Amino acid sequence: MTGICIQATHRRGGFDLDVQAGFSDGRVTAILGGSGAGKSTLLRLVAGLESLKTGRIHVGGRTWADAAAGLHLPPQKRSVGYVFQDYALFDHMSVAGNIAFGIKGSRKERGREASRWCERMHLDGLAERTPDTLSGGQRQRVALARALAPDPDILLLDEPFSAIDTHLKRKLTDDLKDVLRDRPRAVLMVTHALEEARTVADDIAVMAGGRVMRLGTASDVTDDPRAHEVAVLTGWRNLLAVGWMSGNRMGGAWGAVDLDHPAPVDAAWIGIRPERIRIESQPGAGLPAIIKSVRDFGPVREAECVLGCGATLTVHKAWDTPLPAPGTRVGLVLPGEHVRPLTEGRAMAAVDRCDARGRQARA
Amino acid sequence: MIDMAPFTLSIQLAAVTLAVLLIIGTPLAWWLAMTRTPFKPVVETVTALPLVLPPTVLGFYLLVFLGPQGWAGGMWNAFFGRPLTFTFAGLVVASCVYSLPFVVQPLQGAFERLDRRTVEAALTLGASWPRTFVQVVLPQVRHGLLTASVLGFAHTIGEFGVVLMVGGNIPGETQVLSIAIYEHVEALDYAAAGTLSSILVAASFVGLLPLYSQARKRRKWREVSA
Structure with a gap:
């Protein structure tokens, strides 16, 4: 089989x-x-x-x-x-x-x-x-x-x-x-x-x-x-276009983050899950942003934050976590181990797990 | 006493014509419903021509085509040693052409409304094409099939011009009901014409009634289930 x-x-x-x-x-x-x-x-x-x-x-x-x-x-x-x-x-x-x-x-x-x-x-x-x-x-x-x-x-x-x-x-x-x-x-x-x-x-x-x-x-x-397309289809909402990279550091109009490993050279985006972002109230920590709205969805409290470049990041916390009021200036920390570099998508080769005779090599 | 031979002949002609038309018309209607060829409108138009052509025009071409000098008539003569025109067989061929759209169009409509995925489901379940057709397609198109049968049968019973052109008026051989009525009127025998006509009206009514009560039942059923 x-x-x-x-x-x-x-x-x-x-x-x-x-x-x-x-x-x-x-x-x-x-x-x-x-x-x-x-x-x-x-x-x-x-x-x-x-x-x-x-x-x-x-x-x-x-x-x-x-x-x-x-x-x-x-x-x-x-x-x-x-x-x-x-x-x-x-x-x-x-x-x-x-x-x-x-x-x-x-x-x-x-x-x-x-x-x-x-x-x-x-x-x-x-x-x-x-x-x-x-x-x-x-x-x-x-x-x-x-x-x-x-x-x-x-x-x-x-x-x-x-x-x-x-x-x-x-x-x-x-x-x-x-x-x-x-x-x-x-x-x-x-x-x-x-x-x-x-x-x-x-x-x-x-x-x-x-x-x-x-x-x-x-x-x-x-x-x-x-890949960017895969991220969109698997529900990644926080996607930022990458303008430059240097070693483990990637950045764009929105600022810069440090990954815990070197990013692939064809990375064009970064993505991060809403629950992985930390909100810091001290100025100077993370990416500067303004809280646009805070809403509760069942057990999740969701904050929409606007970065300096106009891009929006969504942050999820437990429903009982106190969050700063809309309009507050905060810093968003994107921990390097949770930031995923993403390629543009189309160019990425599809996974090939079949050899010439049609047998399957388990990846 | 009224001669019932024309009545029996009409029924025979309609039954044989319908049988032939269902055998030819079903695959044709299926093909028309499923094909993606750009020639589909051409075939559809040719199939629909008998609807609009005057019966005499159709009858004229059929007479030429089926006559001893005609392509089909000549072949028939060479094969069976007798002519096709002015015979019962000739009437069947002519009636098939004349009634073709009445059988093909309802069937084509039914096939087009068919849920094709049920056909695909049957195939993935390992059913052969004939089994799929009999057990999955036919039950779904049974109303279309009934409509096609009633219309095809009734239309053949009622034809006049084409029959007269191709079959003539030979009692017992090609003198169908409608022609017998015409002849009685010509002879000013209104009583005989009236009797035959009322038989035709009654038979048509009895034939069409089940079709429309079926449609009514279906509508009602749909309202209940909706």
Whole structure:
């Protein structure tokens, strides 16, 4: 078992996709990106619903597509569990009929297996209903059961929470994590919500402009985005353009900070998490700034601070931390160990973890 | 006693024509609904021509095309040793052309409204194309299929000009209901014409009623579920 290896380009209507990435078995990878980043197209390529222009796709040591060899396995031959956005359930069939659709075997075996899945996905009592009479969460579970019942080699989830009410999302993401926990195979989940990605996934692949910009464990990617685009997509709000650097010191119109290690030469930005910034009331400490506003968001107290150059930094503290009133002049200290240098993004090579024969070298 | 042969012949013609049209029209409608070729409007226009052409114009071209000197008529003659015009087979061919848009357009609309992702879902679940079509596509387009069938059937029953041009007026062979009515009127036999006409009206009503009650039920159901 060697997971999914993709090295592929695809083109449709002026949109180019160029992806090189490896996804391991037993891990859930969230594909994170804005709309039009090519996330869904990537899933459709893997499932065989779109064909490659160049490159190849290997799954579990088998070649599913190889443009050079003219090989394109149809979706029926690929063993993919696909949960579509809005689920694409068969509304003219019962829940049990939906789940049994992809199961092989005699009618009796399929029925038995379908009712086992109903029980497992907490759908007991709903087996004979049609999906259009179910709630969003129930429909999602039917779609998951239908995709998992044939025991596919890989599981692809396209925005599984887009049709779910916000207040249910939290519980359902936990449920999904439970269902996926025992999967020995690779799971790819497309999402544009960082929160979903962090809750459900082990790894995160960040996509922008049809490319995988960064692929790594969820904590690595969110803690050290390395590229400006990745930082924006993983929720980094404090980004400052770098104008010059000298040794460990980087600066711009906003002032300068000292990193605890030399910055890469192509660093064009720095980023820092709002909770890492210290506010000092003595003048002379850190970057001079004026507090613009202080607001509470649940357990977080947020201060918007304007630097001399006009850039804004957001600072988060616990809700009971006293903060200076708006209008106060303060110093913002950006501790070097928490400052992340970021490249411009596009030029950074996508992570390549596939060797020529499609095997995966675990990074 | 009124001769019922024209009535039976009309029903036979409509049934055979509908069967042929569903076999030809379904793949054509599917292709029209799914294709991205720039020639789609051209094919759509050709398919829609029988809607706007006067039946006599269509009948004239069909007569030339299906006649012994025509391309199709000549081939038919060479193959089966008898002419195509003024026969039941000739009527079927002409009716298929005449009623084509009434079958293809509702089907095309139904295929266009189809949730394509359900088709893709079936494929990723390992279903073959025929199984996907029968179990996933057909149930979703059943209303379109019903509409196409009723319209195609009814339109064939009601045709006059094309049938007269291509089939003539041979009792028992090509004399369909509408032509029999015309002939009765010509002969000033209003009683016979009236009886046949009322049969046609009653049959059309009975044929269309289920279609519209279906649509009503669907609307109601939608309101309830919304």
